[in-house]
Amino acid sequence: MRELQLRNIAAVNQRLVRIDYNGLEFDQPLRFDVLVENCLLLELKCVQEIVPIHKAQLLSYMKLLDIPLGLIINFHEMKLTDGLVRMILTGANRV
Numbered sequence: 001m002r003e004l005q006l007r008n009i010a011a012v013n014q015r016l017v018r019i020d021y022n023g024l025e026f027d028q029p030l031r032f033d034v035l036v037e038n039c040l041l042l043e044l045k046c047v048q049e050i051v052p053i054h055k056a057q058l059l060s061y062m063k064l065l066d067i068p069l070g071l072i073i074n075f076h077e078m079k080l081t082d083g084l085v086r087m088i089l090t091g092a093n094r095v
Contacts, residue, residue, distance in 0.1 A: 011036045017064050032061045041070045050074055050085055068092040
């Protein structure tokens, strides 16, 4: 977070989101890792392998926050590029 701040890149982590479920509205904290410039959601992991639940978690956060791009970064890999999973939510964040 500090490196992004030093570069004047807007980023937040863990924030409240308003959820509407069948007319019941409530605020729920989301424990996502980093949201960059309100368009890229990062989920940072250090696991043996990325499994479907990790992708489902990222996709759920992307839908709730209306974020078009998501990236899982698994720091357990020897080569960083081997630990990347990119997800796109079409139609998100459109004005």
